[in-house]
Amino acid sequence: xxxxxxxxxxxxxxxxxxxxxxxxxxxxxxxxxxxxxxxxxxxxxxxxxxxxxxxxxxxxxxxxxxx
Numbered sequence: 001x002x003x004x005x006x007x008x009x010x011x012x013x014x015x016x017x018x019x020x021x022x023x024x025x026x027x028x029x030x031x032x033x034x035x036x037x038x039x040x041x042x043x044x045x046x047x048x049x050x051x052x053x054x055x056x057x058x059x060x061x062x063x064x065x066x067x
Contacts, residue, residue: 006052018056019049 009015023045026032032044033053048054 003046003050006050009049010051015049018054019045020049021056022054 003014003015005015009018019042022030023041026041026044033048034044034051035048036044038044045054
């Protein structure tokens with residue numbers, strides 16, 4: 001069953017990016033925000049993203065002025 005993407009995500013692509021980054025954090029020791037019946041980081045991250053528990057910020061690109 002595909003994940004249910006919350007309306008707060010502007011695209012499926014952003015949902016995947018946020019979940020992937022969260023899975024990376026979990027793999028490197030970050031504690032899960034949910035109790036689930038799996039120890040797989042990707043599964044936990046997807047469930048956290050579905051529950052809208054992951055905060056993210058879209059940063060504006062830095063424009064450097066030339067000489």
